[in-house]
Amino acid sequence: MYRCEACGGVFDMPDETLVRENLDGERGVWLHSVASCPYCGSEFLKEQKDEDSEDINARHEPRRLA
Numbered sequence: 001m002y003r004c005e006a007c008g009g010v011f012d013m014p015d016e017t018l019v020r021e022n023l024d025g026e027r028g029v030w031l032h033s034v035a036s037c038p039y040c041g042s043e044f045l046k047e048q049k050d051e052d053s054e055d056i057n058a059r060h061e062p063r064r065l066a
Contacts, residue, residue, distance in 0.1 A: 006042035014038065014045055
């Protein structure tokens with residue numbers, strides 16, 4: 001789960017964009033991917049733990065009796 005720091009949106013996967021930058025004006029090119037919010041397009045994201053999945057996994061563990 002991700003949370004956008006700009007708009008507060010919560011989503012599973014951010015939008016990935018491939019960016020090509022011309023570094024020196026000749027043949028120096030840098031390709032990199034940028035993760036952004038699908039709602040507002042901001043690049044300021046925070047990854048959050050999915051607390052619900054941790055609780056579900058804990059319920060299915062066998063209990064030990066003394």
